[in-house]
Amino acid sequence: MNDTSPAGGAASLDVSIASKDYHSASGRPLRALEGLRLTLPAGQAGAVVGPSGCGKTTLLRLIAGLDKDYVGTIVLPEHGRLGMVFQEPRLLPWRSVIDNIRVAAPHAREDDIAALLDELRLAEHAAHFPRELSLGLARRVALARALAVKPDLLLLDEPLVSLDAALAQDLREMIARLIDERRITTLIVTHDLREAIALGDRLYLLSARPAHVVATIDVPAPRRALERETAERLEAQAKDAFAAARAGSSQPRHPSA
Numbered sequence: 053m054n055d056t057s058p059a060g061g062a063a064s065l066d067v068s069i070a071s072k073d074y075h076s077a078s079g080r081p082l083r084a085l086e087g088l089r090l091t092l093p094a095g096q097a098g099a100v101v102g103p104s105g106c107g108k109t110t111l112l113r114l115i116a117g118l119d120k121d122y123v124g125t126i127v128l129p130e131h132g133r134l135g136m137v138f139q140e141p142r143l144l145p146w147r148s149v150i151d152n153i154r155v156a157a158p159h160a161r162e163d164d165i166a167a168l169l170d171e172l173r174l175a176e177h178a179a180h181f182p183r184e185l186s187l188g189l190a191r192r193v194a195l196a197r198a199l200a201v202k203p204d205l206l207l208l209d210e211p212l213v214s215l216d217a218a219l220a221q222d223l224r225e226m227i228a229r230l231i232d233e234r235r236i237t238t239l240i241v242t243h244d245l246r247e248a249i250a251l252g253d254r255l256y257l258l259s260a261r262p263a264h265v266v267a268t269i270d271v272p273a274p275r276r277a278l279e280r281e282t283a284e285r286l287e288a289q290a291k292d293a294f295a296a297a298r299a300g301s302s303q304p305r306h307p308s309a
C-alpha cells in the first residue's frame with residue numbers, strides 16, 4: 053500500500069500520498085491527508101504551512117517513517133539518512149548534552165560535535181543534563197543532535213513554537229544560517245507564515261484537513277537578504293491562496309513568486 057525508500061540516484065524528496073486515515077476508538081476513520089503531493093529539490097529548505105490540526109505533524113511522521121499506515125509513495129533524498137527535531141526535544145534525561153549527541157550520532161567525530169556545539173552556542177552547556185536546560189536550549193541540543201548524523205534530510209516540527217519572541221528570532225537565525233551553510237535538504241513544519249517565509253526556499257500551503265497542497269510558492273533567493281517588501285508580498289500571496297482554498301477553489305497551483 054505504501055513505499056518509503058531512499059532515492060535510487062534522485063536527490064529530491066518526493067511525496068505523493070493518496071490518503072492517510074486514523075481510526076478512532078469508535079472505529080470511525082478520520083482522514084488526515086488526501087491527494088497530497090510535494091517535491092523538495094536537494095539542498096533546499098521547504099516550509100509546510102497550514103492551519104492547526106490540518107495534518108502537518110502527520111505528514112512529517114510519514115516522511116520520517118514513524119508511521120507506515122498510509123496509501124502512497126515517499127521517496128527520500130539519496131541515502132535517506134534522517135535528522136528530526138520534534139516539538140518536544142525528547143532528550144535522554146540521564147545523559148549530558150554532549151552524550152545525548154554522541155548516543156544519537158556514534159560515528160560523529162569529536163571535532164565535528166565540538167564545532168556544532170560552538171555554532172549553536174552550546175559549548176558551555178556540554179556537561180549539563182536536560183533538566184538543567186530551558187526549552188530554547190533543549191531545542192538547540194535537539195537540533196545539534198539531528199545535525200550530528202549529517203542527515204540527507206532534516207525534518208523540523210514547529211521548531212520555534214512556545215519560545216518567546218526574542219528566543220524564537222535567535223533560533224530562527226541559527227537554523228537559517230545552519231541550513232544555508234550546510235545546504236541540507238530540510239522540511240520545516242509551521243503554522244506561522246512569517247516563520248515559513250524566513251526559513252523556507254519554497255512554501256507548501258496546506259488546506260484544512262484532509263490536507264493537500266493548495267499552492268507552492270518559491271521564495272526568491274537569496275533568502276537571507278529578503279527585503280521586507282518582498283516578504284510582505286509573499287505573505288499577501290500566501291494569504292490569498294489560503295483564502296481561495298477556503299472559498300472552495302482549491303485547485304493545486306504554483307504561482308510565480
Ligand SMILES: Nc1ncnc2c1ncn2[C@@H]1O[C@H](COP(=O)(O)OP(=O)(O)OP(=O)(O)O)[C@@H](O)[C@H]1O
Nearest residue numbers: 074075082084103104105106107108109110111243
Ligand atoms: N494518533 C492519532 N489518532 C487519531 N487521530 C489523530 C492521531 N494523530 C493525529 N490525529 C488527528 O489527525 C489530524 C491531524 O493531526 P496533526 O497533529 O497531524 O495536525 P497538525 O497540523 O500537526 O496540528 P497542530 O498544528 O495542532 O500541531 C487532527 O485532527 C488530529 O486530531
